[in-house]
Amino acid sequence: MPDSTPLQQAAPAKPAAAHEPPVVDVQGLWTCFGKGDAAFTVHQDLQLRVQRGEMLSLVGGSGTGKTVLLRQILGLTQPTRGQVTVLGRPAREIGRAGAASRVGMLFQHGALFSAFNVLDNVAFALREQGTLPDDLVRDAALVKLRMVGLEPGHAARMPADLSGGMVKRVALARALIMDPPLLLLDEPTAGLDPNSADDFCALLRALHAALGLTVVMVTHDLDTLFALSTRVAVLAEKKVIASGAPRTVAQCAHPFIAQFFMGERGRRAMAPVQASAADKEPI
Numbered sequence: 172m173p174d175s176t177p178l179q180q181a182a183p184a185k186p187a188a189a190h191e192p193p194v195v196d197v198q199g200l201w202t203c204f205g206k207g208d209a210a211f212t213v214h215q216d217l218q219l220r221v222q223r224g225e226m227l228s229l230v231g232g233s234g235t236g237k238t239v240l241l242r243q244i245l246g247l248t249q250p251t252r253g254q255v256t257v258l259g260r261p262a263r264e265i266g267r268a269g270a271a272s273r274v275g276m277l278f279q280h281g282a283l284f285s286a287f288n289v290l291d292n293v294a295f296a297l298r299e300q301g302t303l304p305d306d307l308v309r310d311a312a313l314v315k316l317r318m319v320g321l322e323p324g325h326a327a328r329m330p331a332d333l334s335g336g337m338v339k340r341v342a343l344a345r346a347l348i349m350d351p352p353l354l355l356l357d358e359p360t361a362g363l364d365p366n367s368a369d370d371f372c373a374l375l376r377a378l379h380a381a382l383g384l385t386v387v388m389v390t391h392d393l394d395t396l397f398a399l400s401t402r403v404a405v406l407a408e409k410k411v412i413a414s415g416a417p418r419t420v421a422q423c424a425h426p427f428i429a430q431f432f433m434g435e436r437g438r439r440a441m442a443p444v445q446a447s448a449a450d451k452e453p454i
């Protein structure tokens with residue numbers, strides 16, 4: 172696996188001007204599951220805005236509704252109440268035709284089609300759209316493979332023959348096939364060894380900068396969080412209880428935040444990070 176990609180030297184994505192409408196706008200979100208005695212509330216009047224160019228990490232304890240929120244942004248799960256707006260349109264419309272050109276999703280374990288080879292996995296959404304001849308679909312998929320640091324020689328391989336890092340890269344190429352401006356990542360480095368996780372973070376940073384992506388990710392991994400995030404939003408008590416630059420949020424006195432960031436792993440992950448201008452934003 173290459174350590175670097177041709178995109179690695181790209182400049183950071185230009186942040187959105189303050190007056191621009193958010194890429195993701197979650198307002199008054201309630202999510203309730205179950206009925207009667209078994210009913211429970213996951214989100215209660217949750218608000219979240221993500222501006223163009225941000226790399227936002229959602230963190231929170233197990234069961235706080237991070238994955239459900241990602242699925243709501245993707246339009247796969249509908250809220251009980253409230254609005255989820257993506258790129259100016261209700262997220263529920265994203266599930267329809269053209270979805271892959273608006274939002275790319277990297278699922279936790281890649282979710283590749285095991286019966287398709289690498290190229291056919293990457294090409295899937297473009298081929299389904301049916302607007303391009305197959306040779307152009309193949310060329311587009313090969314460009315995306317190159318973009319994630321894979322060679323044309325990988326195109327014929329089957330998912331079962333790939334390393335964990337390669338599965339993530341193929342899944343990323345597939346998420347980017349239609350050039351969506353918004354990328355959602357569920358635990359992008361889960362299951363990778365530390366070197367592969369570092370390489371994958373470097374790739375994500377490079378693509379974020381080069382393509383001007385807006386990224387929303389769920390991660391439990393503090394190294395990934397500090398390597399990638401321009402902002403962190405903490406889910407607890409059914410809503411976003413803190414939002415800001417990673418090192419600023421890490422100083423909050425809330426018990427979950429203290430436990431999450433100030434355990435041994437948290438202190439180790441923060442140690443090499445130099446405070447940047449972004450870290451001085453208020454919560």
Ligand SMILES: Nc1ncnc2c1ncn2[C@@H]1O[C@H](COP(=O)(O)OP(=O)(O)OP(=O)(O)O)[C@@H](O)[C@H]1O
Pocket residue numbers: 204205213231232233234235236237238239240
């Ligand atoms: N379709 C569903 N029907 C019923 N309950 C659901 C459904 N989807 C999620 N839940 C419940 O909603 C809660 C939040 O789930 P979610 O997967 O978003 O948590 P999470 O914050 O991502 O947790 P983890 O960090 O452990 O992955 C959990 O209690 C889960 O069991």
